[in-house]
Amino acid sequence: MGDHIKWMTKALDYADEALKKGEVPVGCIFVYEDEEIATGGNRVNETKNATSHAEIVAIEKVMNWCAENGHDQREVFRQVTLYVTVEPCILCAAALRQMSVPLVVYGCGNERFGGCGSILNIARDPLPSVGESFDIVKGVMAEEAVLLLKQFYKGENPHAPEDKRKS
Amino acid sequence: MMPSELVPVLDDVYCRPVHLVDFYVSSIGDRRHTATLVRVLTTLHPLGQYQHLKRVRAMKNKGVRILLCPAEPQQKAGEAQRDSDNSCAPACTTLTSLLKNTKLPASSLSKPYLVKVPRHPPATRKQYDEASLYWPVTFHEDKEISQLLSGEFFSAEEVQKIKSYLQEAETMATAAAQKGQEPVGIVIVDPERDRTIAKGHDLRQGKNPLHHAVMVGVDLVAKSQGGGMWTLTDSDFYVRPEEQMDSKGDVHRSSSTDVSSGKEKVGPYLCTAYDVYVTQEPCPMCCMALVHSRVGRVFYIKPHVDGGLGSRYKIHVQNGLNHHFSVFQWTGTWRHNNTDPT
Ligand SMILES: [Zn+2]
Ligand SMILES: [Zn+2]
Numbered sequence: 001m002g003d004h005i006k007w008m009t010k011a012l013d014y015a016d017e018a019l020k021k022g023e024v025p026v027g028c029i030f031v032y033e034d035e036e037i038a039t040g041g042n043r044v045n046e047t048k049n050a051t052s053h054a055e056i057v058a059i060e061k062v063m064n065w066c067a068e069n070g071h072d073q074r075e076v077f078r079q080v081t082l083y084v085t086v087e088p089c090i091l092c093a094a095a096l097r098q099m100s101v102p103l104v105v106y107g108c109g110n111e112r113f114g115g116c117g118s119i120l121n122i123a124r125d126p127l128p129s130v131g132e133s134f135d136i137v138k139g140v141m142a143e144e145a146v147l148l149l150k151q152f153y154k155g156e157n158p159h160a161p162e163d164k165r166k167s
Numbered sequence: 168m169m170p171s172e173l174v175p176v177l178d179d180v181y182c183r184p185v186h187l188v189d190f191y192v193s194s195i196g197d198r199r200h201t202a203t204l205v206r207v208l209t210t211l212h213p214l215g216q217y218q219h220l221k222r223v224r225a226m227k228n229k230g231v232r233i234l235l236c237p238a239e240p241q242q243k244a245g246e247a248q249r250d251s252d253n254s255c256a257p258a259c260t261t262l263t264s265l266l267k268n269t270k271l272p273a274s275s276l277s278k279p280y281l282v283k284v285p286r287h288p289p290a291t292r293k294q295y296d297e298a299s300l301y302w303p304v305t306f307h308e309d310k311e312i313s314q315l316l317s318g319e320f321f322s323a324e325e326v327q328k329i330k331s332y333l334q335e336a337e338t339m340a341t342a343a344a345q346k347g348q349e350p351v352g353i354v355i356v357d358p359e360r361d362r363t364i365a366k367g368h369d370l371r372q373g374k375n376p377l378h379h380a381v382m383v384g385v386d387l388v389a390k391s392q393g394g395g396m397w398t399l400t401d402s403d404f405y406v407r408p409e410e411q412m413d414s415k416g417d418v419h420r421s422s423s424t425d426v427s428s429g430k431e432k433v434g435p436y437l438c439t440a441y442d443v444y445v446t447q448e449p450c451p452m453c454c455m456a457l458v459h460s461r462v463g464r465v466f467y468i469k470p471h472v473d474g475g476l477g478s479r480y481k482i483h484v485q486n487g488l489n490h491h492f493s494v495f496q497w498t499g500t501w502r503h504n505n506t507d508p509t
Contacts, residue, residue, distance in 0.1 A: 043396060046394075047386075047389055047394045047395060047396040048389040048392050048393065048394025048395070048437055049385060049386050049389035049394055049395060049396045049437075050385070050437070050438075050456070050459035050460045050461070051382060051385055051386075051396075051456045051459055051460070052396045056377065056396075057396070059377065060375060060377075060397075063374060063375060067374075089455060089459075090451060090452075090454075090455040090458075090482065091451075091452050091455035091456055091458075091459060094450065094451040094452030094455065095377050095452050098376060098377065098452065099376065099377075111487075112487075112488075112489060113455070113458075113459075113488070115451075115455070118487075119485060119486075119487045119488060120451070120480065120482075120485065122451055125479075127451070127473045127479065128472070128473065129450070129471070129472060129473040130450060130451065130452075130473055
């Protein structure tokens, strides 16, 4: 747990960085052999691409890190842990699963888009063509993650555009 | 026109067979009592979630049956379920108070017995017809759904246009296959102005396994607006050159964006109202990319076992997601074309 707190604290820094750039404050870190090898924050506005989520940004950085350090990308992804401040959305959960990431540690849940149980369970559902399911540790420093999101949505109702739904 | 060539992929509500549920009924001895019994039962035992069921059923030569209550009591919020011992006790209680309230003799209603009735309100005429075989139900027809199901939703001209864009996507898929990539092609179109914004194909066999056709297409659209997150260079790709902002399109698109994105943030939703033509049903990752990008409609050809637009999930109509879009599967065959999709 001490390690989880250590890495999540850093992931929260990247979320904060995203917030300062006017992006949705989500941050993440890929840890490989107890070493941070890639980080990411949302870049949606900057790239004008709604899929530039922290995880997608960081996944590509892991690839770059592997290329620069002469590692087999497939092997590295099989041994990393992802620390992300918010539950990965359906898109990111599917991307992580496809990359064979075995463990995802996250802070708060993602009621709007969550892919690890909140909306769908891409982490665990049988999806033979997408790869093995992955494990989850949730609720690590969730309050801090929520606080950042609240800051982003300050003055606006983050639930305004949501459809009526069964909780 | 070939209406069957474009099959709408609708929410399960419109496709499921009729589900049944057990209800207690009683036969009315004298049908002149029907109105009174219905009136009293309406307050005594409201139908609740079963509003679609008509209270009485007049049987040919068999008198009139009246719904008393569901066999499984409806659970009210905050109320623990009573242990039901499969007896008709609740129905008998209902019956007793019914007789008391109407002051009718006990002989005017039969002992309660079970019948199977439709659990859900019918959402289509087909479901209505099937449900009516079990018990009379009300039906509020959704005109758009009916039209979609009728196969006459698109005009012949529209079908032709959709087909030609799908053929362009097929051409991209062929180009992908020639490069050793997964044969999946994509074309993204602004239907309002009938022009192509981006064309591309799958690149997952390269450096980044996330470069599925849809992810590539979405990023090419971002590039058409001066953005983009990936370096995607391929001579077969097309990106509509960034043009002088005539603001008309931007106003049109920003007006329908997420209100939480606030002022001036047209950026994140640059596929708003665009049509996507893709040769293979997108995987869950790609489907969610389409949700985040707020696309308008998706047309695909080949289904995929883990696909998210009908096969494994229906992400385009998923409960809880704040953006839904229409999906059609092309089931026709190509003519005058040498790229056979099958
Ligand atoms: Zn995401
Ligand atoms: Zn995909």
